[in-house]
Amino acid sequence: MRIAIYGAGSTGCYLAGQLCLSGFDVSLICRPAIKQKIITHNGITLSDYQGFLHTVMPPAMITDIEQAPSAYTPFDVVFVTLKCHQVSSIRDSLIAITHSNSNSSIVFMQNGLGSFDSINESISHCTRLQGITPFNVLQQPNGRFHKGTEGVFTLQQNEHTQTIQTAMQAQGFGCDLHQDMAPVIYGKLLLNLNNALNAITDLPIKQQLSQRDSRRQLAGAMTEWLSVCQAANITIHQYTKVKPKWLPVILSLPNVLFTILAKQMLDIDPHARSSMWEDIQAKRKTEIEYLNGAVVRLGKKYGIDTPVNSTIVEKIHQREQQL
Structure with missing residues (x-):
């Protein structure tokens, strides 16, 4: 082959x-x-x-x-x-x-x-x-x-x-x-909503997830995507030990509780960063329109407000314009 x-x-x-x-x-x-x-x-x-x-x-x-x-x-x-x-x-x-x-x-x-x-x-x-x-x-x-x-x-x-x-x-x-890859790709998008936030915070993923304010932003972006999926009758694949609908809840917990419940999330290389962070550092165009931007577009189609993802898209575009 x-x-x-x-x-x-x-x-x-x-x-x-x-x-x-x-x-x-x-x-x-x-x-x-x-x-x-x-x-x-x-x-x-x-x-x-x-x-x-x-x-x-x-x-x-x-x-x-x-x-x-x-x-x-x-x-x-x-x-x-x-x-x-x-x-x-x-x-x-x-x-x-x-x-x-x-x-x-x-x-x-x-x-x-x-x-x-x-x-x-x-x-x-x-x-x-x-x-x-x-x-x-x-x-x-x-x-x-x-x-x-x-x-x-x-x-x-x-x-x-x-x-x-x-x-x-x-x-x-x-x-x-x-x-059937559709549920797999929709489920991966839920996790990929952090790519842009990682680029915006300019921190390693593990350090970013240790900050509650950053996790709350991610929880908000995920909640919007889950709402869109529900409105569109979209099935999403489960990547974590907990069902997708519980991820925003866990991410929003205080640091002590999050650290206890999300050990698997934090079992990553301390230097790991998202591919979008890498693109921004290399002054390349990002995939934001296919990630958080896709949530915004489908939100409009199905009548779901997506203010968190809209703000994330705007911030990434601002960084792209500085390239």
Whole structure:
């Protein structure tokens, strides 16, 4: 099975590393800076908050795919790990680097809502799947990509992803499969509402969650999304030990009670930060419109007020304008 990671940044490199260690032929489609970093440091170094550390060199790294996509042998599976707002622009490249006889799978790994719809109907020659990364990956010096929170790659199920799951699990890596990804993605959005708040506070996630005022903002954003889901009759997947409706209640507790009840939430790397924080620091456009912005749009559609998420969106746009 030939696999490509299209848009290999922090998450894409972590996925590529696990796939390489699981025995797959993996090509990174990435920026020249990423390629040079990996070459300079003799591979992709994966680490996590539980002490895992391993370095692996991907078989191939491609930086010119958009100029000459047809020059490459088609891939069996392509994982798209670009940001949401970049997905629709790569349609022609995806068609060129996949089999024309429906034998390829493209797995879109974006957070939030909307980016999959922007490209799904325009690609009909292969299987289109969705996937998510329910954990935090932060790019660190020396070609190291660090997983700072718990979770495993979660993919929509088909023959390709079943083969990938088997190989990854044999190496000790988790990989979850689901037939219906909609509840999974809606449930992940509930947790991803903290991405922007983490960028705004400019603190590590663990430190941010230790502050009650910040948790109350997150609780408010989550409550709005839960209200929208109820109004729209949307089912959301449960990621934590408690049901989603109880998360805002727990987040709003005084610090002492929160620390006792939310030990699992705080079992993260003390330096972990959100991908949106990383985007702001790197002066890149964020995915805010596909996260908190999606809550605002659906709130308007279903008549639910979303003042907390609206304020968060405005604050992130202010930071983007300063880039």
